[in-house]
Amino acid sequence: MKKSIVLIVSSLLGGFALFAQENVRVDTASNPNLRSPEVTAEGKVAFRIHAPQANKVSISGNLLRDQKFGLSEDAETVPSHLDLINNDGIWTITLEGVKPDLYSYNLIIDGEETVDRNNAFVARDVKNVSNVLLVPGEASAFFAPRDVPHGAVQSVWYKSGFNGKERRMTVYLPAGYDESDKRYPVLYLLHGMGGDETAWSELGRAVQILDNMTAEGLIEPMIVVMPNGNIAREAAPGFDSRAFEQPEFHLEHTMDGTFETWFGDIISYVNDRYRTLDGPGEQAIAGLSMGGFHSLYISLSKPETFGYVGLFSAATIPSDSNEIYRNRPDKLKNIFDKTSPLMYIAVGKDDFIYSHTQELRRELDSLGLPYIYNESGGGHEWTNWRQYLIDFLPRLFRK
């Protein structure tokens, strides 16, 4: 059978594309499928692209952050791009000292940003499409899927009381959920402005982190709920009734109390549909950036609900646009009186939100309220948020 397939492949299609989907590119001398990116040794990554007519090819993205390629040893600057070298129409660069992590990058050909077409892995971030690259190592050990029992990932729609529309969210159910009648604790995990209900499961690698850490017994099996906190759309681009309208930032209703006010719809949906534990010792809320802001005020406005609150580079900018944001000190005292939550605050030294984090810390200190503080290097970026999640998860549901 295999032989006959190969024969038909060769005879009918001149290669590669039998029974394929559409538009499979054939590998030819003028359009070679090069190996790119290639991790050739520890921290060493080679990129290659065929572009014989180009005058200049560069690479950009956060994988350049530790590169001082062509810069002096003590240079402080992170290069915005690095140039590839042309060898007979094939442009190459090999980066060294690339730390284990998940990166995004683009190639820039004659000044125009594009993707590395040899790398089939891409991710959309707000409106930009970039390639993704995993550099393996200790810091990224949980990011890749492994042969372990896998949780289920669901895209479900709940009805929001805000405008009566259905909104999409992602729900992770731990491995084994369907094999017993056991109930599970719940983490609500919120994205940043510009993100959506797919942010934590895609660039955040939350599914792989949860599967792998659960398999190693490092964390309690838990349900993780990842809603969409951008009220202006019902779902990620391509999934709501705006269909293929190009994604943009939508500031309306992002931080005006709307999401916090209607968050109860999400909790009710989850408790109705899944086998949850719903005491404060079994419910956590955490988020990055705008999602940290949301997490703080949702926990304060429901002071008997959450025993764990995680603020990752949280945009805790003081606000009085909504009652929910006012009288923060009183509300902080109230929640600590009621559930004495484990409050986890993490921020990078270079984060532009750093001063707001310090302001929140001073407020908690002056009130004598305890919290865990994790100050990392780096800024407002997924590199930090993934590590904060890895640091936060083992603390949950084990008080």
Place this chain on the structure above:
Amino acid sequence: MKKSIVLIVSSLLGGFALFAQENVRVDTASNPNLRSPEVTAEGKVAFRIHAPQANKVSISGNLLRDQKFGLSEDAETVPSHLDLINNDGIWTITLEGVKPDLYSYNLIIDGEETVDRNNAFVARDVKNVSNVLLVPGEASAFFAPRDVPHGAVQSVWYKSGFNGKERRMTVYLPAGYDESDKRYPVLYLLHGMGGDETAWSELGRAVQILDNMTAEGLIEPMIVVMPNGNIAREAAPGFDSRAFEQPEFHLEHTMDGTFETWFGDIISYVNDRYRTLDGPGEQAIAGLSMGGFHSLYISLSKPETFGYVGLFSAATIPSDSNEIYRNRPDKLKNIFDKTSPLMYIAVGKDDFIYSHTQELRRELDSLGLPYIYNESGGGHEWTNWRQYLIDFLPRLFRK
């Protein structure tokens, strides 16, 4: 609050990226965010890209199939690419007569394939990343999400008896599934070689088609199970333990009886976990290309299971590599004796698999066994498979 955000945006970041994810491209004169693609009128689509240093920019993809741009009126040839016109560094083309459908396309800059960076919607097909474009109209009316009750989409893992590994599949549960104790009929929907458990839900638009047709009352609410039929991998690229290994065709075990032999694991998992109806009048199986081949032989090897069999451009190449494929006429008689299935056969006039479809039809005719035959234009392509699904679904579970 909004005002203070805007202020911080302007002051701290010079625009656009506050609380965003990483790597948001800023719109500048040297890197403008152009509107591309833009459907400007019925069947008219404009593409624009900024590339002042380029010598030539072209567009390729299946959206050219009805274009005779620059060709004579009666030309039979479909152009492989069309050139854009340079106007002060911005290259443009406006196609006319583009029929309603979902298309994939790439831009080719100085001979090198790339994506349209103004279009955030991309899809991977085997190993190629292309942009996608929806041209609205009657034929594509079901492809875009609408404000209707939405089904849930799940990625779940079942254990395969083949090698004891977990394998990933996509399960669609109709809107309202969680609101009652109702049981639902099941369609098993299989992809082609090179596809995976995401093929029907992504390029196939099965989720939107099901949501929209169910909302209009055109089809019975049903559970749809989309497994991964490429035994060499456990899941789509990026989701199994090969992680970010670049995707390739894997011919091993695709059509040697393995998938058919272990298909019972999938049926058992589904009947154990979901509220299914499991009589032959309530179970259907259908697939495209290799998945049509699988559908035929799975139905024949479980002759009391499926009351509906859909063969979409099915790769029904005769084979004796496995007992499952032998004595087809006897097995066809047997299944018609037992469940008298509604057999639906669809193929395009230009499909390279056309002669095999005719061979199957002659076999059924000579045995006096009934079937529905839908011969369309076109070839081995998603344009046909989506329409076959739309034509097939209303016939299910209404005998």
